[in-house]
Amino acid sequence: MDFMIHLDGSRVYDLPAEERDEIIKREHAHAHELIAKGVLKHIWRVPGQRGNVGIWAAADADALEQVLSSLPIRPHADIQVTPLATHPLTLELADDHS
Known part of the structure; x- marks a missing residue:
């Protein structure tokens, strides 16, 4: 199942620089995973x-909640989740790109 996630992590910038930088470093590594x-x-x-x-x-x-809870930035982020459903045009778009 797909979800559109809007993540605002701007509150992490209220932290002391060293703590902020460590969280951002861990967040980037986790995102790559x-x-x-x-x-x-x-x-x-x-x-x-x-x-x-x-x-x-x-x-x-x-399952998504487990993933979002694992984000290092989670305590400092506002997250909006929108579940997505397949649109009928999806198949037509896929055919157009074949």
């Missing part, structure tokens, strides 16, 4: 913000 596992499928920066929007995959909402 999630990409390798196919959980984090796409990610975009939001211009003018410290947030991002991504497409994440998980078996269900409970």
Whole structure:
């Protein structure tokens, strides 16, 4: 199942520099692991913000919650989750790119 995640991690910048830098370093390493596992499928920066929007995959909402809870930045982030359903045009778009 796919989910659109809007993650605003700007509160991490309220922390002392050393603590902030360590969390960001761990967050980037964890993100690479999630990409390798196919959980984090796409990610975009939001211009003018410290947030991002991504497409994440998980078996269900409970599995997604486990992943989100594992994020080093989680205690300092505001996260909005939108479950996604397949649109009927998906097959047509896939055919157009074949």
